[in-house]
Amino acid sequence: MLLSTLNLNHFLLLSLWLLLCGFLCIFRKRNAIGMLIGVELILNAANLNLIACSYFIPSFRLEGQIFTLLVIVLAAGEAATALAIILAFYQSHGTVDVDQGTELKG
Template sequence: MTTLALFEPGLYHLVGVSIALLAAGVAVILTKRNAVGILMGVELILNAAGINFVAFNNYVWDNAMDGQMFTLFIIVLAAAEAAVALAIFLNFYNNFDTINVDQADELQG
């Protein structure tokens, strides 16, 4: 057994990191009233899903590339979601001088 193999993270380690990211993302979404903070929480949740896809693909199906392909799709989806969300936040800030989500019910039309 080599020294490198001693410290190689296993499936349980990666799932633990993914659960920690998921919990942090949910906590951020539930506690923040700032739209950018909520967007960061959503990004943490998407990263947790990507880690799960790659981890299970690596340790359950060795020769398949499905987990990596799903993770690339998640990265593209997250980039598009962030671009659209930031454009909406900028427009909301220009109209109301705040990005507090509690005041989003003032939108009309």
């Protein structure tokens, strides 16, 4: 499919919107899993950015897709580790509220 009327700006703006929503999501949630959802949104914004660039910038065609694949795989790893940490935190504290994790405060 050849995009005729769309250009990079559309996708970059959508990606920017997703990035800002992700940041806001991290700031506004005290639930650790909610913060993880924000991280996923940010990674998604980055992926969309990369794919849009891979389509509209010819010399970036392969790299964009490969970087996105790497990001997706790393995101899977990140989610698994983060959820394992959250579960361990829940086992020891009985909550997922990140404000309760203050033992290491200096």
